[in-house]
Amino acid sequence: MAAVLTRAQATPMLLAIGFDNAKRDYITAVRGFQTGWNLGQALKVDGVVGQKTSDALRLSFARKRKGQSTMSPHFSFIEFRCNDGARFPECKRIWVLRDHVRRLEAYRSKIDAPVRIVSGCRCPRHNAEVGGAKSSQHMYGTASDIEGLASLREKQGFALFAGLGFRSSNKRVVHVDSRDKGGHNLTSGKPAAPTTWEYAT
Ligand SMILES: [Zn+2]
Incomplete structure (x- = not known):
């Protein structure tokens, strides 16, 4: 050893x-x-x-x-680092939860394709500057924006994530989260009954 x-x-x-x-x-x-x-x-x-x-x-x-x-068989820490350009000294940089990463791995194997992380962790100041929700799961290390390869219906069927945000234009899911694992689950979303919402873009 x-x-x-x-x-x-x-x-x-x-x-x-x-x-x-x-x-x-x-x-x-x-x-x-x-x-x-x-x-x-x-x-x-x-x-x-x-x-x-x-x-x-x-x-x-x-x-x-x-x-x-x-970090995991198919994901690296750096993919989840806060995209604030290291401008905020209080930023913890990377604090994604293991449980969320495990779900991303499971999701990846269900769609049988790589999953690109667009946005992972966000410190409160960066979350504010990108117009994130006040209690955004990105601040708790339980969320990631991804390139959406599955529709909302497919993702709900997978029963992996507790929160699913999708684009109204094409119904593709662009945000997945594990709010049920992070202790800040104001909507009580869970994989069997995820909280869903749409982005008007
Ligand atoms: Zn930050």
Whole structure:
């Protein structure tokens, strides 16, 4: 078993996989890594780089170097990073929930096609500047905007997500979320009965 990583060893690995806050906000970056990691058993989210987190980070970093995904079998941390251009110092950068990533993996296998993440995590300031909802699930790491390859009816049939936003023009789903896993579920949406809404574009 390889040794526990020191902060000096772990920081460049975190930077390489997308945590551009790893130097200035190491514990937050470690927590973000632990929150989303899905290449093995769930990690305890404590911001401490112990043996399990060290092994997980080594694996993600090795996969990155081979051009493979770093968070789950088909998704990488960097795809979910807040798109604010790193302008807001309080931004945690990447804090997507493992449960949401697991659903995206299941969705990907149901449609049997890659899923592109358009927008993942959003800090409150970035959410406000893009006109997101006040209680947007993007702020809780439980949502992603994706390129919609399935219709609303198909997605409801999959029973994977608790919230589905779709375009009124073509009925394609562009937002999926796991609000039932994030503890901020004002609409009580769940996979068996998801909350749905449309965007007028
Ligand atoms: Zn941000």
